[in-house]
Amino acid sequence: MSTQKNCKGIKIENVGLKFGKTEVLKGVNLEIQPGEFFAFLGPSGSGKSTLLRAIAGFGPTPSGNILIGDQEVTHLPPWKRNVGMVFQSYALWPHMTVRKNIAFGLEERKIPKDQVQQRVDEALELVDLLPLAERRPSELSGGQQQRIALARTVVVEPQVLLLDEPLSNLDANLRVQMRRDILSLQRKLGLTTIFVTHDQEEANTTADRMAVLSEGVIQQIGKPMDLYDSPNNRFVAAFLGSANILDGEIKISDSKPVFISNQGLELSIQHQATGNGSLVFRPQNTRILHNDANQNDMILNGKVIYREFLGSLVRYGVDVKGHLMAVDELHSIGGKHIDEGAEISLGVAMDQTVIVYS
Amino acid sequence: MTSNSTTRKSFLRLPDFSATQWGPGTVATLIAIFLLVVLILPVAKVIFVAFQEPSTGAFTINNFIDFFNASLFRESFINSFYVSAMSVVFATLIALPLAYFTTRFNFAGATLIQTFGIIPLIMPPFVGAVAMQLFFGENGSVNLLMDEWFGFTIPFMEGLNGVILVQSVHFFPFILINLSASLQNIDRSMEESALNLGSSGMRLFRRIVFPLSMPGYVAGASLVFLKVFDDLGTPLLLNVNNMLAPQAYLRISSVGISDPIGYVISVILVAFSLFSLWVSFLALKNKDYATTQKGGGGLLKRDLKKWEKVSCYSVILLILCFVMAPHAALFLLSIATVWSFSPLPDAYTLSHYTEVFDTAGDFISNTLLYAGLAGLIDVLLGTAIAYIVWRTGIWGRKALDFLAMGAVAIPGVVLGIGYLRMFYHMEVPFSDIPLASFWGIIVIALAVRRLPYALRACMAALAQVAVSLEEAAESLGATKTRTIRKIVIPLMSGGILAGFVTSFATAAVELSATIMLVSSEADAPLAYGIYVFMQSAAGRGPGAALGIIAVLIVGVGTYLSHRVIERSKRHRGES
Ligand SMILES: Nc1ncnc2c1ncn2[C@@H]1O[C@H](COP(=O)(O)OP(=O)(O)O)[C@@H](O)[C@H]1O
Ligand SMILES: [Mg+2]
Numbered sequence: 001m002s003t004q005k006n007c008k009g010i011k012i013e014n015v016g017l018k019f020g021k022t023e024v025l026k027g028v029n030l031e032i033q034p035g036e037f038f039a040f041l042g043p044s045g046s047g048k049s050t051l052l053r054a055i056a057g058f059g060p061t062p063s064g065n066i067l068i069g070d071q072e073v074t075h076l077p078p079w080k081r082n083v084g085m086v087f088q089s090y091a092l093w094p095h096m097t098v099r100k101n102i103a104f105g106l107e108e109r110k111i112p113k114d115q116v117q118q119r120v121d122e123a124l125e126l127v128d129l130l131p132l133a134e135r136r137p138s139e140l141s142g143g144q145q146q147r148i149a150l151a152r153t154v155v156v157e158p159q160v161l162l163l164d165e166p167l168s169n170l171d172a173n174l175r176v177q178m179r180r181d182i183l184s185l186q187r188k189l190g191l192t193t194i195f196v197t198h199d200q201e202e203a204n205t206t207a208d209r210m211a212v213l214s215e216g217v218i219q220q221i222g223k224p225m226d227l228y229d230s231p232n233n234r235f236v237a238a239f240l241g242s243a244n245i246l247d248g249e250i251k252i253s254d255s256k257p258v259f260i261s262n263q264g265l266e267l268s269i270q271h272q273a274t275g276n277g278s279l280v281f282r283p284q285n286t287r288i289l290h291n292d293a294n295q296n297d298m299i300l301n302g303k304v305i306y307r308e309f310l311g312s313l314v315r316y317g318v319d320v321k322g323h324l325m326a327v328d329e330l331h332s333i334g335g336k337h338i339d340e341g342a343e344i345s346l347g348v349a350m351d352q353t354v355i356v357y358s
Numbered sequence: 359m360t361s362n363s364t365t366r367k368s369f370l371r372l373p374d375f376s377a378t379q380w381g382p383g384t385v386a387t388l389i390a391i392f393l394l395v396v397l398i399l400p401v402a403k404v405i406f407v408a409f410q411e412p413s414t415g416a417f418t419i420n421n422f423i424d425f426f427n428a429s430l431f432r433e434s435f436i437n438s439f440y441v442s443a444m445s446v447v448f449a450t451l452i453a454l455p456l457a458y459f460t461t462r463f464n465f466a467g468a469t470l471i472q473t474f475g476i477i478p479l480i481m482p483p484f485v486g487a488v489a490m491q492l493f494f495g496e497n498g499s500v501n502l503l504m505d506e507w508f509g510f511t512i513p514f515m516e517g518l519n520g521v522i523l524v525q526s527v528h529f530f531p532f533i534l535i536n537l538s539a540s541l542q543n544i545d546r547s548m549e550e551s552a553l554n555l556g557s558s559g560m561r562l563f564r565r566i567v568f569p570l571s572m573p574g575y576v577a578g579a580s581l582v583f584l585k586v587f588d589d590l591g592t593p594l595l596l597n598v599n600n601m602l603a604p605q606a607y608l609r610i611s612s613v614g615i616s617d618p619i620g621y622v623i624s625v626i627l628v629a630f631s632l633f634s635l636w637v638s639f640l641a642l643k644n645k646d647y648a649t650t651q652k653g654g655g656g657l658l659k660r661d662l663k664k665w666e667k668v669s670c671y672s673v674i675l676l677i678l679c680f681v682m683a684p685h686a687a688l689f690l691l692s693i694a695t696v697w698s699f700s701p702l703p704d705a706y707t708l709s710h711y712t713e714v715f716d717t718a719g720d721f722i723s724n725t726l727l728y729a730g731l732a733g734l735i736d737v738l739l740g741t742a743i744a745y746i747v748w749r750t751g752i753w754g755r756k757a758l759d760f761l762a763m764g765a766v767a768i769p770g771v772v773l774g775i776g777y778l779r780m781f782y783h784m785e786v787p788f789s790d791i792p793l794a795s796f797w798g799i800i801v802i803a804l805a806v807r808r809l810p811y812a813l814r815a816c817m818a819a820l821a822q823v824a825v826s827l828e829e830a831a832e833s834l835g836a837t838k839t840r841t842i843r844k845i846v847i848p849l850m851s852g853g854i855l856a857g858f859v860t861s862f863a864t865a866a867v868e869l870s871a872t873i874m875l876v877s878s879e880a881d882a883p884l885a886y887g888i889y890v891f892m893q894s895a896a897g898r899g900p901g902a903a904l905g906i907i908a909v910l911i912v913g914v915g916t917y918l919s920h921r922v923i924e925r926s927k928r929h930r931g932e933s
Contacts, residue, residue, distance in 0.1 A: 058550055078553040085554045091547035095569045104565070105555030156555060 007192050008069030008159040009034045010055065015064035017047075017054055017216075024050050025062065025216045032194065032209075037186055039203035039224075040196045042213035043239070048196045051213070052162050055194070056085045068159055079108075084158030084191075088165045090149040092137035098124075098148050099133040105156035123155035126185065143174045150185065160192040167202060179206055200240055204228075212236050234358040237280045244286065244325045246279045250355065259355075263322040267298050271355045278356050283315065283326040285352035288338065289345040297347035300325065304342045318346060382750045385742055386758055392739075393761050396806050400776025401628065401768055407779065408621035421618040430600065431619070435626065438602040441521050441593075442586040446533075448526035449582050450575075452677055453533035459670050461541040464659045472538065474678050476531045477685070480912045482867040482885065483528035484591030485905040486684025488892045490524055491515055491596075492697055493687045499701035520596045525586045527681055532585070533578035540574025541567075576641035584634040588627055588769035590870035591885070595892055602627060606771050607874065615778050624772040631767040685909065692902035710899035718904060720880060721887035725866050725911070728797070728883050732804035733862035736812035737854050739805075744816040744850075745842070749825075759813075766810045773803055774874025795877030803875055804865040811864065812857035819853020820846070852926025856919040863915030867908050884908050 010032040017025040024047050032038045040048040053059045055066055057078035066074045073081050092101050102123055106116045124130040127147035137145055146166060153161065166182065167175045183206050186193045197203050203210050204224040212219045212227065212235075220232040231237035238245060248261035250273050259267045259279050269279065293299060302320035314337060316327045327346060329335075338344060411418045425431045456475050460468040493499050494514035501511040514523055544567060552566045590603040599608060606623035613619075662670060692710055694703030739762065746752055747759045765773075781793035793799060823846055831841040847854075869885040876882045879890070884904060891901030 056550075056554055058553075077558065078550070079556045079558040082556075083554065085551070087547040087551055089545060089547050091545065091551040093548060093552075093566060093570070095572075104552065104557070108556040108561070152551075152555070 007034045007190055009036075009192060010160055010194070011065070011067040012051075012055075013065040013067070015051070015054065015062045015066060017050060017060060017062040019060060023216060025054070028064070028216075028218055030211060030218065030221065032192060034192055035190045037183065037193050037195065037206060037208045039207035039210035040194060040213055041200055041203040041210050041239075042198065042219075044198055046213040047216040048198075048213055049164055050216075052085075052164055052194060052196050055160075056083050056162055057081050082156070082159050083162060084153035084156065084160065085162040086146075086149050086153050086164065086166050088168060090137075090145045090169075092145055092148060092152070094137055096136075097133070098129070098135050098137065098140070101137065101148060102152045102155050105152065109156065119155055123151040126154070126188075127151045127181075142170050143178060146170065146178060147181075150182070154185070154189060154191070158191070160194070161186070163193065163195045165196055165198070167197070167199075175202075182206070212239060214239070230354060231280065231356055234278050234280075234356050237278070237354065237356050242283050242326055242328075243280050244283060244323075246323055248279065249276050250274050261321075261323065265300075265321045265323065267300070269298070269353065269355070270296075270350045271353075273355055276357070278358065279353055280356055281348045281353045283328040284313075285348060286325065286327045287347045288316070288327060288329065289347045293345070293347050294349065296350045298350055298353065300346040300348070302344065302346065304338055304340050304344060307337065307340055318344065320346070382746050383752055386746050386750075386752050386755065389739060389742060389746075390754075390758055390761065393758075393806075396802050397761070397765055397768070397773075400773060400780045403780050404621050404624045404772055404776045405628070408618065408625045410618070412616060412618050421622045425619060425622045431605065431623075434600050434602050434605045434623075437518055437598075437600055438587055441518050441525070441601065442583045444518075444522045445525040445529065445586040446579050446582050448522060449530035449533050450579065452526060452530040452681065453537060453578070455670075455673050456677060457534050457537040457541060459674060461538055462659060463670070464661050465670070471674055471678070472534075474681070475534045478528050478681055479531045480863075480916050481528070481685060481688070481905075481909045482591065482869065482912075483524050483589065483684075484595045484869055484885075485867070485888055485908060486528070486688050487520070487524045487592050487595040488898060489687035489691045489902060489905070490520070490527075490684050492691060493683050494523065495520075497699050502699070502701050515596070517598055521593050521598050521601070524592050524596070524684070525589065526582075527684060528592075529582045529585050530681075532581045533575065536574040536578030536581075537571060538574075540571035544570050573641045577638045580634040580638035580641070584631050587630050587634070588771070588870070590769075590771050590873065591889065594873075595889065603769065603771050603870065606775065607870075610775055610778065610874065615775070615782065620775055624769075624775055627769045627772055628767065631769060635767055688902050688905050688909070691898060692906045694899065710903040713900045714903045714907070718887055718891075718900065721882060721884045721904065722907065724797075724881065725883040725885075725908075728801050728804055729862045729865040731801045732808060732865045733812070733858040735801070735805040736809050736861040737816065737858045739809060740812040740816035740857050741820075741847070741850065741854055743813055744820040745846070747817070748820050749828075762813050763810045765806050768807075770803075770807060770868060770870025770872075771874065773807065774871040777803060777871075777875060795875075797881040800872055800875045800881070800883070803871040804868060805861075807868060807871060808861040808865050812861045815853050815857030815860060816850065819850040819857070822853070823849045852922050856923050859915045859919035859922070863912040863919070866911050866915070884911075 010030075012028055012030040015025055015028040016023065028051060040051060042048050050059060054062045055068075055073075057073070057076060057080075061075065064074070065072055068081065068083065073083075092098075093104075096104070099120055102120045103116050106119060111119070120133070121130060124133055127150060129144060129147055129151070132140065132144065132148075137148065140148065146169075150166075163182070167178055170178055179202055182195075195203070195206060207224055209221065209223055210227065211221045214235050220227055220236045227236060228240050231240065234245065234247075237243050246259070246261045246265065246267075248259055248265075250269070250271070251258050251260060252274060257269050257271055257273065259269050261267075261279075267279070289297075289299070300318075300320045302318040302325065304316050305319050305324065306317040308315045308317075309331070310328075312331055313328045314331050314335070316329070316338065318325045318327055325346065408421055409417055409419065411420065426435075453475075456471060459465060460471050465471075491498060495501070496511065496513065496515065498515070500514070505511050513519055548570065549562060549566055552562050557565060588603060590607055593599065593601045593604045594607065599605065602623050606620045606627070609617050609623070610620040690703055691697060693706045693708065695705040695707050697703035743758055743762050747755045777799055781799060784793040785791060827849065828841050828845055831845045832838070836844065866883070867885050869889060872883060872886055873889060876886050879886075882890075884907070888901050888904045888908065891897035891904060
């Protein structure tokens with residue numbers, strides 16, 4: 001199968017969507033570059049599938065515009081969009097063999113028989129499953145079904161590839177393998193791809209860029225690492241990884257910015273801002289001090305409430321004036337541990353903290 | 359352990375299972391012997407006799423040659439085939455719109471329609487047959503009105519047409535249920551992925567929806583074919599005798615049990631039953647097309663446009679009127695003084711009901727006794743077989759299951775003939791009544807015929823009881839026997855009850871085996887009573903009243919079993 005020269009970008013302009021009276025998508029704006037691997041990330045029920053399905057033409061017609069390449073597709077029926085979609089359940093037709101399944105889209109496009117045969121073989125080779133061509137879907141493992149579903153979709157050379165939680169029905173090991181396979185397939189074909197997931201590790205490891213969704217609204221768009229390091233708002237900060245979040249207010253005292261938490265904890269900070277906000281820092285950037293505070297460390301005093309061994313990490317829960325802070329230390333053989341109940345000091349480098357607004 | 363009295367005793371105590379003293383192996387053997395005597399041997403005997411020279415007993419196929427040489431039998435054969443096939447066609451015409459509309463569209467009243475759609479099953483077809491004459495017959499309401507308004511009539515009930523009409527109105531629910539289930543099991547992603555790949559409209563229906571619902575349809579259709587092919591009561595009551603089952607009955611009852619033609623017909627009936635079952639087996643084999651699954655989106659239902667809605671509802675309404683016609687007609691007939699050559703009865707009365715209660719009380723009490731005993735036997739056997747199949751490793755347990763289910767393939771007429779032949783020369787212990795004319799034999803016949811239903815219910819019930827629940831009891835010190843009694847049976851009780859009610863309700867109105875085995879009217883059950891009443895014009899009113907009583911018994915039974923199943927589902931938190 002040839003690398004796609006004709007891959008298209010996707011433009012979503014001010015899209016809203018309702019199921020009856022419930023608004024499920026609100027004012028979604030998004031531009032996806034040709035050839036990009038893009039992820040929709042968000043908790044369950046946030047509208048990821050709905051947005052993806054709207055691009056494929058399923059579900060209620062949205063307000064706003066959806067463009068694929070330069071073509072406005074908002075009102076096109078699904079079968080006229082040439083958008084490839086892989087379903088969470090794979091949706092392989094049980095009454096057809098693997099070969100028939102893959103040939104289906106080509107037959108619908110009235111491709112001559114000999115070409116169908118050849119392209120199906122190529123697609124099967126692409127996913128390394130040529131020997132299984134004559135099997136029924138029920139005779140395949142979950143991972144194999146997933147690959148066949150992919151092959152069935154890419155064989156028609158769609159303009160864009162949409163994947164709705166493609167890994168959620170696989171077991172953990174297979175999931176890691178499959179996401180690499182999907183990525184390499186995408187690179188090989190150069191297909192513009194949207195990958196829907198609620199698993200941030202999947203999004204982080206595969207996506208060029210991603211959009212975080214919550215309650216039908218895009219919270220932030222960007223590269224995975226940028227989103228993690230500079231979340232736009234409290235939701236994104238809390239959703240991506242673990243975070244210590246102190247809600248409070250920033251004031252200027254003695255011409256220096258001070259953060260005062262809702263529980264009355266006062267911390268001097270570097271950020272030049274005022275008003276209500278939250279101070280965010282990550283457990284792995286929080287250190288337990290052994291008289292080794294740095295100059296620009298923010299210091300927090302508290303008491304250890306719990307200790308959890310997580311394998312590579314040991315996580316402490318530390319009560320700081322009524323705020324429960326998580327602190328991660330790398331674990332090594334013979335490493336010393338602090339017991340529950342101990343009074344300790346925590347240090348966080350100022351440049352590892354972020355202020356977000358809700 | 360080998361003495362006869364202990365055998366019988368343990369048999370009756372089956373549910374509390376003398377498993378530890380006896381072992382499930384013994385119980386399985388006893389059940390197998392029982393089924394051998396009351397199912398396999400009679401049928402084998404019938405087949406055997408069909409290939410026997412009547413006078414010498416030598417092997418021959420002359421009986422079959424005689425059969426196909428007689429034009430009446432050739433005609434009967436073709437008629438039976440034609441009626442069954444046409445009934446499948448008409449049943450499909452009724453069931454298809456109901457199934458499709460209610461499963462694929464957002465449709466107010468879909469559940470109600472589905473419920474209405476299975477009501478016909480609670481009335482045995484022969485009960486409504488005569489009443490249908492009054493609506494659709496040559497001088498029935500519909501044709502009288504048509505003649506008056508348009509000047510022509512339609513021979514709905516002429517000869518074979520009548521049988522086809524009554525049968526398809528009665529048996530279409532088998533297609534409806536199976537087809538709806540198939541359609542309901544198609545996950546929306548199956549269709550969406552086809553849409554996504556460029557397919558739509560009729561092409562999508564033809565390539566995806568239709569093939570995916572095919573197994574359910576074929577299973578339902580072959581069941582309809584089988585039931586119609588085997589049915590004796592409806593043609594008999596409509597006085598259509600040139601079909602196979604009536605011919606078998608008439609030959610045996612008029613010529614006698616040594617006439618070989620009855621046996622030849624039986625062999626043909628069994629062969630066709632097996633054939634339809636085989637077709638349905640093929641249709642379902644390796645085709646678990648149920649595609650609703652985790653991560654799937656449920657059913658793809660479409661909203662209807664206004665005019666589509668209007669036409670859908672009109673079609674459905676028309677069908678439902680048609681489907682309810684036998685019940686309505688039967689009810690009218692049961693309260694009519696005189697009803698002939700007029701669209702509606704001349705006047706109404708309750709006297710048929712009082713007459714029935716005065717004179718036909720025996721029919722009712724016999725029915726309750728026979729069907730009750732048959733139901734009891736069925737759940738005892740069903741529970742034991744289910745346990746043996748699911749929970750033990752006994753050699754041949756699959757064969758036992760198969761044997762018990764085998765009754766599905768045996769038409770009532772055939773079983774009746776087999777019993778007559780086999781038990782005629784045996785006598786009830788301590789008396790000189792032939793075993794074949796003892797009422798108990800009717801109970802056995804009913805039990806055997808309904809065993810498959812009860813067994814399925816018990817199997818389903820046991821499948822719901824997790825093995826770990828039993829293991830927990832055993833690990834806490836309960837013996838196998840006590841575990842079965844205190845854990846398994848109570849947890850299965852909902853399913854067992856449902857199995858009992860199904861057996862009971864359907865046995866209460868079975869006619870084809872009963873009619874052959876009833877030796878005196880005093881021993882006869884309801885179904886036979888209805889048949890006798892309906893023979894004469896004067897008896898139609900009381901016959902209809904009896905029919906209504908039968909419908910009530912079956913209806914209440916079905917409703918109760920439905921409730922029981924729903925409730926036990928709720929108990930397990932499934933609904
Ligand atoms: N067919 C539907 N009818 C009504 N509400 C729906 C339908 N599909 C999804 N929703 C609602 O839309 C919201 C977003 O759903 P979805 O896009 O499936 O979320 P996600 O894929 O992010 O988990 C949810 O609140 C869900 O309940
Ligand atoms: Mg989703």
